[in-house]
Structures are given as C-alpha cells and as structure tokens.
Amino acid sequence: MASVQSRETTQTTTPRNRRGERARTIPEQIADHLGIAILNGEYKGGERISEQEVARLYASSRGPVREAIRALEKRGLVELFPRRGAWVVDITLDAIADIFNIRAVLLGLAARNVAARPDAPEAIAEMLSHCSGLRVQAARDDVDPVAFALAVGRTGGIMYRQCATPHLIRMLRDQNQGSLWGLIWRERPLDFFTAERRRETAQDWSDIAQAIAQRDGARAERVVRKALYDSRDGAMATLKVLRGETVDPAKFIRD
Amino acid sequence: MASVQSRETTQTTTPRNRRGERARTIPEQIADHLGIAILNGEYKGGERISEQEVARLYASSRGPVREAIRALEKRGLVELFPRRGAWVVDITLDAIADIFNIRAVLLGLAARNVAARPDAPEAIAEMLSHCSGLRVQAARDDVDPVAFALAVGRTGGIMYRQCATPHLIRMLRDQNQGSLWGLIWRERPLDFFTAERRRETAQDWSDIAQAIAQRDGARAERVVRKALYDSRDGAMATLKVLRGETVDPAKFIRD
DNA sequence: CATTGTAGAATTGTCGACATTCGACATTTG
DNA sequence: CAAATGTCGAATGTCGACAATTCTACAATG
Numbered sequence: 196m197a198s199v200q201s202r203e204t205t206q207t208t209t210p211r212n213r214r215g216e217r218a219r220t221i222p223e224q225i226a227d228h229l230g231i232a233i234l235n236g237e238y239k240g241g242e243r244i245s246e247q248e249v250a251r252l253y254a255s256s257r258g259p260v261r262e263a264i265r266a267l268e269k270r271g272l273v274e275l276f277p278r279r280g281a282w283v284v285d286i287t288l289d290a291i292a293d294i295f296n297i298r299a300v301l302l303g304l305a306a307r308n309v310a311a312r313p314d315a316p317e318a319i320a321e322m323l324s325h326c327s328g329l330r331v332q333a334a335r336d337d338v339d340p341v342a343f344a345l346a347v348g349r350t351g352g353i354m355y356r357q358c359a360t361p362h363l364i365r366m367l368r369d370q371n372q373g374s375l376w377g378l379i380w381r382e383r384p385l386d387f388f389t390a391e392r393r394r395e396t397a398q399d400w401s402d403i404a405q406a407i408a409q410r411d412g413a414r415a416e417r418v419v420r421k422a423l424y425d426s427r428d429g430a431m432a433t434l435k436v437l438r439g440e441t442v443d444p445a446k447f448i449r450d
Numbered sequence: 451m452a453s454v455q456s457r458e459t460t461q462t463t464t465p466r467n468r469r470g471e472r473a474r475t476i477p478e479q480i481a482d483h484l485g486i487a488i489l490n491g492e493y494k495g496g497e498r499i500s501e502q503e504v505a506r507l508y509a510s511s512r513g514p515v516r517e518a519i520r521a522l523e524k525r526g527l528v529e530l531f532p533r534r535g536a537w538v539v540d541i542t543l544d545a546i547a548d549i550f551n552i553r554a555v556l557l558g559l560a561a562r563n564v565a566a567r568p569d570a571p572e573a574i575a576e577m578l579s580h581c582s583g584l585r586v587q588a589a590r591d592d593v594d595p596v597a598f599a600l601a602v603g604r605t606g607g608i609m610y611r612q613c614a615t616p617h618l619i620r621m622l623r624d625q626n627q628g629s630l631w632g633l634i635w636r637e638r639p640l641d642f643f644t645a646e647r648r649r650e651t652a653q654d655w656s657d658i659a660q661a662i663a664q665r666d667g668a669r670a671e672r673v674v675r676k677a678l679y680d681s682r683d684g685a686m687a688t689l690k691v692l693r694g695e696t697v698d699p700a701k702f703i704r705d
Numbered sequence: 706c707a708t709t710g711t712a713g714a715a716t717t718g719t720c721g722a723c724a725t726t727c728g729a730c731a732t733t734t735g
Numbered sequence: 736c737a738a739a740t741g742t743c744g745a746a747t748g749t750c751g752a753c754a755a756t757t758c759t760a761c762a763a764t765g
Contacts, residue, residue, distance in 0.1 A: 220532045220533075220718085221718085221719085222718095223532075245745095245746075245747095246746080246747070247745095247746075247747095255719085255720090256719060256720045256721070257720085257721090257747090258513070258718080258719055258720070259718080259719070259720095261517070261747090261748090262516070262517075262520065265517065265520055265521075266520075269524050271617055271620065277475045277747085277748090278475075278725085278726055278727065278746085278747060278748070279726090279727065279728090279746085279747080280727095280746070280747065284616075289614075289615075290615075290616065290617065293615040293616075293617050293618060294617060296559060296563075296615070297556070297559065297615075297617060297618055297621075300555040300556065300558065300559045301552070301555065301556075303555065304551060304552065304555045304703075307703055308551075308700065308701075308703070311699075311700035311701075311703065312700045313700075359544075359698070359700070360544075360545075360548040360551070360552075360701075361539075361545065361548075362526055362545065362548050362549060362552060363548060363552055365526065366552075412703065413705065443614070445563065445566035445567045445568075445614070446563075446566075446615075448559075448562055448563070448566065448667065450668065475748080476748085476749085477748095500715095500716075500717095501716075501717070502715090502716075502717095510749085510750090511749060511750045511751070512717090512750085512751090513748080513749055513750065514748080514749070514750095516717090516718095532717090532718090533716090533717060533718070533755085533756055533757065534716090534717080534756090534757070534758090535716070535717070535757095
C-alpha cells in the first residue's frame with residue numbers, strides 16, 4: 196500500500212526537473228496521499244496522526260513525514276499542537292460551505308484585478324474560447340460531471356493566473372491542489388449533475404469573460420460570486436442527501 | 451545575535467504551556483526573527499537563504515531551520531524550489547497593495563458571516579464598545595499611529611473571531627502574525643498619520659459594528675472594504691514617498 | 706567565439722539515534 | 736473519598752552524518 200516512490204528506486208532516467216518546474220518530492224507525495232485519505236474519510240475527524248506510524252506506512256522516515264504533516268496543516272486538513280502531535284480536523288458541511296464562500300471572494304478579487312489590467316488581451320481571448328468550449332460541452336446532455344468540473348476549473352485558472360497578484364495566485368493554486376477545495380472540485384464533484392446547472396455555469400463564465408473584456412470589474416466579481424454561490428448550494432444539497440447533516444443557514448450568503 | 455532561546459538554557463521555571471495554549475517552539479521563533487529580518491530589508495529580494503547558514507546563526511540544527519523556512523513560505527516571504535533552496539521574495543509596492551486587497555475581501559466575508567449569525571449579541575456589544583473607544587482615541591489629536599493601528603486591529607479581531615468559519619479565522623489570524631500584513635499593520639504602520647484619517651477609520655468601524663448589529667451583511671462588507679481600501683491608499687501614498695516607486699494603477703480597486 | 710561536457714564543491718534530502726516533553730495511571734496525602 | 740503528586744511509557748523535538756542532487760568553473764570541441 197501507499198505507493199510513494201521511495202528513494203532507492205533510482206531510475207536511470209532522472210525525473211527531469213528542469214529549472215523552474217517543481218519536482219515531485221517525497222513529502223509532497225505523502226501529503227497528497229495522506230490528504231486524500233483524510234478527505235475520503237479513512238481518517239476520522241479528531242483522530243490523531245502518528246509520525247512514526249505514517250513513516251512506517253510509506254516506508255520513509257520521520258523527517259519527510261513531519262514535513263508532509265506541516266503541509267497538511269497549511270492545507271487545513273490537520274491541526275497541529277506543539278509537542279503533542281497532529282489531529283485530523285473534522286470536515287463538516289459548514290466547513291465545506293465556508294470553503295466555497297472563501298473561494299468566491301478570492302476568485303472575485305482575481306476577476307476584478309484581471310479586468311483592471313489593460314494588458315491582457317490574449318488571456319481574454321483564451322478565456323472566451325474556453326468559455327465557448329464550455330457552452331458546447333454544456334449543450335450536450337450526457338457530459339460527465341467530473342470532466343465538466345475540470346473544464347470549469349481550467350477556465351478559472353486561465354483567469355486568475357492573469358491577475359498579476361502573486362499572493363492571490365498562490366492562495367488559489369494551493370487551494371486547487373490538495374486542499375478541501377481540490378477534492379470537492381476535482382475528485383468528487385458535488386455539483387453539475389444536471390444539464391441545467393451545467394448550462395447555467397457555462398453561461399456564468401461566459402458572462403465573466405465578457406465583463407472582463409469590457410473592463411467591468413464590478414460585474415465580473417458579481418458574476419463570479421454568483422457562480423460559486425450556485426455551486427455551493429448545489430453541493431450542499433447533494434451533501435445534505437449523502438450525509439444527512441444540517442447546514443448553518445448563515446452560510447448561505449448571497450449577492 | 452539572534453537571541454532564540456536555545457535548547458540548553460533549560461530554565462528551572464518551565465514555560466508553562468498548559469493545555470491548549472500553544473507553546474513557542476524554536477522553529478516558530480526562528481521563523482518570526484527571520485521573517486522580520488526579511489521585512490526589514492536585511493535580506494534582499496532574490497537573495498538565497500542557506501539552511502546551514504541560518505542554523506549556524508541561530509545556534510540550532512538544520513531540522514528546525516527547515517521547518518522555519520517552510521513556515522516563511524506559508525507566510526509568503528520566501529519561495530521554495532525543491533532541491534534548490536529558498537529565495538527571498540522581493541516586496542514590491544504592488545505586492546503590499548495586493549495584501550490590502552486580499553485582506554479587504556476576506557475581512558468583508560467575515561463581516562458578512564458575523565452579520566448572518568443571530569447568536570452573537572455579546573460580540574456585537576464588545577465591538578460597539580471598542581468602537582466607541584476608537585472614536586474617543588480618534589477625537590484626540592496627539593494619538594500614536596502605532597497604538598491606533600493596534601486598536602483598529604483588535605476591533606477587527608473581535609469581529610472575525612465571531613464569524614464561525616474556522617478556515618477564515620485561521621487565514622486572517624495567520625496573516626496578522628508574521629506575514630507581510632502583520633508587519634505593515636503592527637510594526638510599521640503606513641496609515642493613520644493624520645487625525646482626519648483616524649477619525650474616518652473610527653467612524654468606518656462604528657458603521658461596520660452598527661451594520662452587523664442590524665444584520666445588514668452587505669453593508670458591513672461594503673464598509674469593511676472601504677475602510678481597507680482607504681488604508682491601502684494611505685499606505686501607498688506613504689510608501690510612494692518613502693521608496694520612490696510607482697504602483698500599478700490597476701491595484702487601486704474601489705467599491 | 707559560442708556551446709557542450711565534465712569534474713569538484715556546495716547544498717538540499719534523508720535517515721537513525723538521542724533528548725525532552727506530554728499524558729495516563731498509580732500512589733500518597735489531606 | 737477527593738485532590739495532589741510521582742512515575743512511566745510513548746510520542747514529538749532535535750541533532751549529526753550520510754546520500755543525492757544541483758550549481759559553478761573550467762576545459763575541450765565544433
């Protein structure tokens with residue numbers, strides 16, 4: 196189990212991590228694998244994570260595991276107490292709703308920043324093309340929700356990578372890979388099950404692209420938020436059925 | 451130099467880290483000290499940080515230093531490249547403006563969440579009382595900008611600690627201590643130099659508290675953003691004089 | 706002259722061992 | 736009997752050493 200590429204499997208073809216392209220380090224692999232395990236519920240909320248046990252599990256030592264656990268804390272999946280260890284946070288429906296709300300305001304700010312930049316014509320062109328692709332996908336009735344979610348994510352990525360605010364880009368990118376948001380969005384979509392929702396979302400993103408093209412930052416932000424809030428509500432409805440929990444109505448922010 | 455409490459200075463009075471209160475670990479101390487050094491410009495942007503050198507400097511070993519450097523990456527002060535090391539990011543005026551903008555949307559979301567919670571009467575009372583204190587301070591003409599900034603920060607803290615979204619609270623708290631925002635706000639205020647700005651800010655926060663008391667989340671968010679944008683512009687004006695740089699006009703988002 | 710290839714040096718990644726701390730349980734004391 | 740104290744086991748924190756990679760300089764070649 197736990198197929199992390201160990202040290203001694205030194206292949207003749209080196210992993211080709213050329214300048215700039217981040218190599219896939221062992222702590223990263225452990226963090227990803229452990230993170231998905233947490234998100235899959237293999238570790239219950241409140242459970243303690245032992246460094247030694249994880250090290251044994253991945254045939255590694257405690258050093259890389261420590262680093263991986265620190266990374267999971269950064270992603271918000273475990274809580275760390277000095278000299279006491281790491282505990283798995285429990286993923287409530289409220290927390291998931293919060294993630295959507297946070298994503299909404301951050302992505303909204305990114306949209307605003309892109310709209311305020313006069314020097315991003317090729318990004319706008321790329322967005323518009325992606326959005327028409329999105330609409331084409333949405334027009335069909337037999338689209339895989341996972342694939343559609345990925346396409347939507349890519350569209351957002353094209354946008355926020357152009358916002359010229361490194362901090363914000365980093366936050367959004369970190370959220371994408373490995374955190375709660377990443378799982379919700381990529382590995383287990385909770386929305387886009389109906390053709391109507393897919394059409395609606397495709398239309399939203401087209402509106403966003405258009406608003407950016409017209410330099411209307413306020414409108415772009417508004418539509419981004421609306422799109423995310425809609426997805427949040429779709430996800431909440433799904434989860435409510437799946438898990439039978441109730442959600443704090445205060446989380447359902449609008450406009 | 452670098453007065454980090456080393457391991458061998460085992461005092462007879464143990465640091466009394468009782469249950470829940472986080473102890474001050476050595477990596478944390480190193481990260482804080484190094485972070486402030488970076489923010490003070492003792493490390494130039496683009497400069498490489500050597501683990502061994504830092505370990506020597508703090509009379510520690512490379513393990514804790516590695517952890518400290520990872521923490522600095524989380525705070526956005528260094529950039530990490532696997533197997534290549536850590537580089538200091540350069541702190542441009544654009545980046546500082548970005549931090550204000552990000553803070554504005556996150557704090558705005560927190561305000562909204564507080565306003566949406568019906569069960570926070572004592573927090574609202576505390577906020578209102580703090581805000582009247584703020585107005586009293588602002589009424590005087592000889593207030594220390596640093597003290598005023600701290601008071602404003604406390605008011606915001608009272609608010610967002612009540613927003614009942616752990617992820618958001620964590621993000622805002624982390625930002626407060628040690629990151630770029632923390633320094634800007636606490637150690638080297640860049641706004642609140644004029645009595646007018648202080649009065650304006652005190653009024654803004656009173657408005658925010660009132661909007662929350664009236665459950666008007668949208669208005670609370672609007673005023674939070676306005677307050678932060680005003681501070682951003684004040685800070686930018688100060689920094690433009692101090693450093694003689696220009697700022698990307700696209701950063702000056704409004705409303 | 707520019708480019709490529711190759712050593713050597715420096716740095717990061719990993720590992721096992723030891724020191725220290727925390728929590729649980731047993732014991733003692735009022 | 737309750738509360739405080741002492742002891743013990745297990746986990747985290749720290750350290751030094753080794754392995755692997757990357758960087759730098761320099762030489763060889765077209």
